[in-house]
Amino acid sequence: MRISLGALLAIGLAGLQLVAVLAVVFTSYITSERALLDHAQKILSDVGMNATEHSKGFLRPARGAAELAARLSENRILASDDPEILERFLFQQLKVTPQFSGLYFxxxxxxxxxxxxxxxxxxxxTKIITVEGETRRSEQIWRNANFERIKSEVDPTDMFDPRTRPWYIRARKALDTIWTDPYIFFTSQQPGITLAAPVRTGDGGISGVVGVDIEISSISEFLSNLRIGNTGKALIINRNGDVIAHPNRDLLKTQDDDGTLRFPNIREFEDEIARExxxxxxxxxxxQVSKESFSKFIFDDEVYISTLTPIISDNLPWIIGVYAPEIDFIGGLKRSRAISIWIAVLVAIATGFAGLALADYIHRPVRAFAVRSALIAQGEIDPSEPMPSTYKELAHANETLMQQIVARKKTEREYGQTFDLSSRAMAQITPSSGEFLKVNAKFxxxxxxxxxxxxxxxxxxxxxPDDRNKFNSDFFATSDGFATRHETRFIRKDGESITIAVNAILIRDYNGNPLHAVVTLDDITESKAQENQIARLNRDLIHLSRGHTLGQMAAGLAHELNQPLAAIAQNTDTALLIVDxxxxxPPELREILTEVEQQSLRAGDIIRALRGFIMKDATGATLFDIAELIEQAQRLVQPEATEAGxxxxxLSCDPPPVSANRIQVAQVIVNLLRNAVEAMGESNLAPRKITVTAKKIGRQLEISVEDTGPGISPEVELFTEFETTKANGMGLGLSICRSMIEANGGKLWHDATYTGGARFCFTLPILPDSTDNNIRNRESRSI
Known part of the structure; x- marks a missing residue:
């Protein structure tokens, strides 16, 4: 990058002026800042001392009132054993002292x-509790400002005993005036503190304790009226770390899990700056803190200063904390510094303009030569026109430059026509950032x-967006080789996604540095869609061929198995005749042969049902007992279940008979039971349990099979052909089961709401005249 002579002169002159002014401004700023910060610390110290004296003065009347009542009672001037006289005295004290919340004896x-x-x-x-022997009476009286009774009521359930309260116990033990730690009053739910003084007797004991409840909310109000900079605040922290006074009184109460209110600890206080x-x-x-301590901290990128006062007294172990942003005290100084800097900048600018005027006079001929060269490069003037007067050194350079400009303009014109009129989309791209420099109409x-x-x-x-991770901003500059080709997806301005074939070459200068990338684009969206459609058709043909082959194989197996099963049934029948x-x-032999005959006949029925299903036979519906069919399916699956534990x-609810193809329904139940057994057999879960239930819903009977296995992964697409979770499975079982149930007028689905394992449900129709004619009652079966 070459800097012009005029700019160099202007920058040099303005820069010297700016540096000089800034040196003076910053020196003055540093010294002034230190003085203002010292003054800020003194202000914070004064605020802390004012808050301390205010707290002492606020609580001093409470000690006087409590001790006065105690001394009056000790000297029998005030009859503490006369509730009415005592009430009137306490009433007068409460009325003339606004910071008192309550007085009591x-x-x-x-x-x-x-x-x-x-x-x-x-x-x-007023609450008055009198005790005479075993008789106890509690009365509450409401009075106006003139001590006139408004209302009264007796509370027989009130069992309050002042002798059990902490203030009474502490005052009796200390035999001196005591202060409690601040707490939230139960009645008013306001922050306060209690002072208690014992009433001594002549023999060294006490006859009672006088107490004063003082709401300390006005201390927070006093803190809110303090002006500490623009946004500074003061707070009071008790010896246990609780915040008991703050300008924002809403922050002084927090609730425990049991619903009681308390002061928040400084570590949980909602004033984040105070907490920091x-x-x-x-x-x-x-x-006890012996002296004030000052500190500085940073919160939310802003500098704060803070101070802590010593503990007020042994009776009031409170510390006053004050903080304020540093900017509140040196903000004016910083604004003054900013104004001085702007003044320096304006002076530098004025000086720069003067330098520019001088530079303009010096290099005016050079500028005229540069303007003429630019106009020639743009084709606005002829190179043969006379050159303006300039320095001799530029005259010879002008002739060579004009020749090069003419040759370059010719090349650019030819390239520009090819670029703009191309039938392919073309663009020039900055290699380092990927920004477009130029595009044609096709693009x-x-x-x-x-x-x-x-x-x-x-x-x-x-x-x-899904393809952007493949391309960095400098993709064309870092691509290997001189050229690159790739396919990607573009998002058109109207939001449509298109597939683009991209060819790009990187143009470099004579030093090998990248200048720009020339990119050509072809829209291949339609060809890609055709390729995807052909691929889908190919997959569908493969699946169709596979299903057709499986159907033929199943039909052949059904035909071949019918003959040996018929022979087994006939031979078993003959054996039964011989046994009879x-x-x-032996009775066991006849039972075994009978079981063999029944199972062979059942197997034949299953084979015929399967063959009928493959051959689209829908004429096998009969009326049968679903409970009996479930029991038979259990027996068939029981060996596998026993082996898997x-x-x-x-669980039967005496279901009515259903009308369906009995063999197909049996196949569905057996398949669902076996799937459940295999799922739990491959897991380490316990217990391993399968529950089969049947219940009537409207005009249909719903049968559900649920297990305690690992459940079904959401990624598995159930009831899809060739989709399976088994290592050796074909993925046809559930698909065939659904087809069987739908062929019988029902539905089969997976209940995704069941989280204890897996639950599959299917429905079968109930004949209208069979609702009240159940075949038989059954109790729960367990195998």
């Missing part, structure tokens, strides 16, 4: 007088974009 005999503020029936509410600054206090602090026709759209796009923007003629015939349960 609990005696050693369990009596209790509690005057509190209320937001319900009246502004004040003081979370290390989450474990609490037992030792716009294929992609649907016009020239203005394409010139703001990259090659990768046209590629289908014997005098000492599988238990089969048939």
């Amino acid at each position: 609990g005696s050693e005999d369990g009596s209790f007088v509690f005057v509190m503020r209320d937001t319900g029936k009246a502004p004040f509410r 600054a003081f979370s290390w206090l989450g474990d609490g602090f037992n030792e 716009c026709e294929i992609t649907g974009y016009d020239t203005n759209d394409i010139t703001h796009m990259r090659y990768a923007d046209l590629i289908h 003629s014997l005098q000492n015939r 599988v238990t089969i349960h048939a």
